[in-house]
Amino acid sequence: MDTTDQNTSLDDFLTWKVSALRDYLTKRGLTKDGTKSELAALCYSASVLKIEIIPSSFEIIKNNQLDYQNLLKINGQVLSDPLKIHDNWLDEKNGMKKFPPVYISDIVKYLSEKNTSGKMKEILQDYKIGKAYEYFKNGFLQEIFYHDIDARSKYCFLRAKCVPSQKIKEEEHDVWVCVEKATGEIGSSYCTCTAGLGGTCNHVAGLLFRVEAANKLGASACTSLPCTWKVPSKIKGVKPTKIKDLRIIKSRHGQSDSKRPLVSQSKSQYQPIPESKDNLDIFSAVLKKSIPNACIFKGFVTENVEETVTKPVSEDITAYTIQDIKTKCNDQTDFLSNMPKYSESDIQKVMFSTIGQSSNEKWHEIRSGRLTSSNFYEIHTKVQSYKKKEGVTFDPLISRLMGYKKLNPNIRSLKHGREMEPEAKLCYLAGMKKAGHTDVNITECGIFLDKDMTYLGASPDILVDCVCCGLGVVEIKCPLVQKCGKCTTFCSCCVPDYLYVDGTRYSLKKHKYYGQIQGQLAITGRKYCDFFYIYM
Numbered sequence: 001m002d003t004t005d006q007n008t009s010l011d012d013f014l015t016w017k018v019s020a021l022r023d024y025l026t027k028r029g030l031t032k033d034g035t036k037s038e039l040a041a042l043c044y045s046a047s048v049l050k051i052e053i054i055p056s057s058f059e060i061i062k063n064n065q066l067d068y069q070n071l072l073k074i075n076g077q078v079l080s081d082p083l084k085i086h087d088n089w090l091d092e093k094n095g096m097k098k099f100p101p102v103y104i105s106d107i108v109k110y111l112s113e114k115n116t117s118g119k120m121k122e123i124l125q126d127y128k129i130g131k132a133y134e135y136f137k138n139g140f141l142q143e144i145f146y147h148d149i150d151a152r153s154k155y156c157f158l159r160a161k162c163v164p165s166q167k168i169k170e171e172e173h174d175v176w177v178c179v180e181k182a183t184g185e186i187g188s189s190y191c192t193c194t195a196g197l198g199g200t201c202n203h204v205a206g207l208l209f210r211v212e213a214a215n216k217l218g219a220s221a222c223t224s225l226p227c228t229w230k231v232p233s234k235i236k237g238v239k240p241t242k243i244k245d246l247r248i249i250k251s252r253h254g255q256s257d258s259k260r261p262l263v264s265q266s267k268s269q270y271q272p273i274p275e276s277k278d279n280l281d282i283f284s285a286v287l288k289k290s291i292p293n294a295c296i297f298k299g300f301v302t303e304n305v306e307e308t309v310t311k312p313v314s315e316d317i318t319a320y321t322i323q324d325i326k327t328k329c330n331d332q333t334d335f336l337s338n339m340p341k342y343s344e345s346d347i348q349k350v351m352f353s354t355i356g357q358s359s360n361e362k363w364h365e366i367r368s369g370r371l372t373s374s375n376f377y378e379i380h381t382k383v384q385s386y387k388k389k390e391g392v393t394f395d396p397l398i399s400r401l402m403g404y405k406k407l408n409p410n411i412r413s414l415k416h417g418r419e420m421e422p423e424a425k426l427c428y429l430a431g432m433k434k435a436g437h438t439d440v441n442i443t444e445c446g447i448f449l450d451k452d453m454t455y456l457g458a459s460p461d462i463l464v465d466c467v468c469c470g471l472g473v474v475e476i477k478c479p480l481v482q483k484c485g486k487c488t489t490f491c492s493c494c495v496p497d498y499l500y501v502d503g504t505r506y507s508l509k510k511h512k513y514y515g516q517i518q519g520q521l522a523i524t525g526r527k528y529c530d531f532f533y534i535y536m
Contacts, residue, residue, distance in 0.1 A: 008047050013040035027053045067197050074178060074187040082157045082176040085147060095146030100156060101184035101412045102211045103419035110186040111200050141206045156181050158211060162203040175203045183410040216420060317353045317362060322369030342451050354446025357459055366447050368403040373458035373519025375401060377512035413480045420478035424534045425462055428474060438467035448524045458523040472528040473520050481535055495535060
């Protein structure tokens with residue numbers, strides 16, 4: 001007897017036999033000890049709380065099989081089981097150039113869709129700087145194999161083995177991920193570990209981080225395996241070592257590894273003899289380096305010269321759009337003669353409201369119809385061509401200026417530049433500090449409008465200021481450059497020609513970036529522009 005519903009009362013349960021009550025509780029994993037009245041009360045509580053029957057081993061296996069089959073169904077397409085495909089797998093050396101463009105944004109998107117609970121922030125933090133990234137960095141994840149499925153399929157399989165972190169001599173986990181070839185969007189994943197059916201275990205994330213690292217290095221776009229990329233060797237074991245000789249390594253996504261000995265040099269060389277100068281500042285500096293989060297430092301105010309991330313201001317800036325200005329004019333002459341003049345506060349209002357640039361819808365609205373610095377060179381050359389030959393069409397250029405035609409954001413080169421830009425900004429800041437610039441700061445910005453010719457605009461990548469150089473802008477380029485495949489160390493063989501004249505200095509005067517930089521300086525009113533080309 002096991003059929004109950006929400007209306008089953010305590011009196012109903014009291015009419016049951018003790019064996020039936022115990023059977024009811026056993027099927028739900030509850031204790032079956034006690035008097036009949038106690039058992040009836042437990043059954044009634046389980047009914048009210050809607051505690052489900054624990055499935056049998058056979059039912060669990062059957063449900064797992066159904067869940068696994070569902071992992072192979074992506075957008076209505078049923079794919080073959082990669083664990084049963086034994087032919088046509090490409091190893092990393094031959095398959096890396098076919099790796100899909102998976103970046104951190106794709107990984108975060110996939111994990112967030114798989115984990116819908118309120119603990120998403122905690123989960124993502126763990127994936128980005130925790131155990132999952134360690135699997136990749138420390139070689140627990142083995143060589144990744146690529147499978148094209150077939151020439152017509154929009155998806156591909158990536159497969160690898162991952163060594164268990166706690167029991168490295170046990171059988172390795174099989175991990176696979178299904179990814180869209182063109183966009184890098186992750187469709188499905190699986191691992192043979194306990195949490196593998198969920199698709200978001202640390203082993204799956206470790207595989208994705210390895211693919212992301214290949215894309216960031218430009219390895220997947222090369223025709224040959226780069227010297228900076230190594231296929232991981234199989235972990236055979238961990239050699240014992242003295243505790244004092246241990247090196248603690250903590251890997252963080254987007255940062256270089258931090259290494260420190262368990263016993264620091266200052267500890268090993270410590271002498272219990274009082275210092276001749278008891279300098280509190282020196283003592284606190286050393287203490288803070290060892291224990292930065294100690295309560296004693298809560299009252300200390302420290303300068304932070306790291307990158308300033310400014311959030312966009314939530315204001316209505318519709319009146320500044322070209323479309324709004326156009327509604328108040330009758331024709332082209334009227335439009336140009338009645339263009340409004342903006343004050344400095346107007347310009348700052350628009351700039352702060354459009355921070356985030358391409359990810360901010362207001363930025364697109366303000367930019368639509370304006371002549372922006374990134375298009376100055378093309379506008380100039382198009383006009384010059386028209387002067388020579390009147391049949392030249394402006395339609396494609398106008399379409400782009402108006403925002404009618406937008407580039408596919410998943411184009412590999414665009415996606416690479418977009419994903420690498422945050423790291424490039426940090427590299428620029430670190431380089432400025434290393435070069436000795438005083439109190440250098442970088443800040444995000446939106447679009448700047450020219451105060452007189454308000455149909456002109458410019459969107460620098462970041463703003464920079466320091467005591468020694470003053471106010472400037474930075475234009476960052478992170479192109480996906482194919483490695484030469486010949487040099488064994490960093491080289492400039494494939495760096496664009498506009499960066500070099502006779503291999504000694506750069507010259508942009510005949511390139512579209514020169515017009516972009518000049519436009520940014522003129523419209524922002526800043527003193528200089530650092531053209532930061534990062535070759536990763």
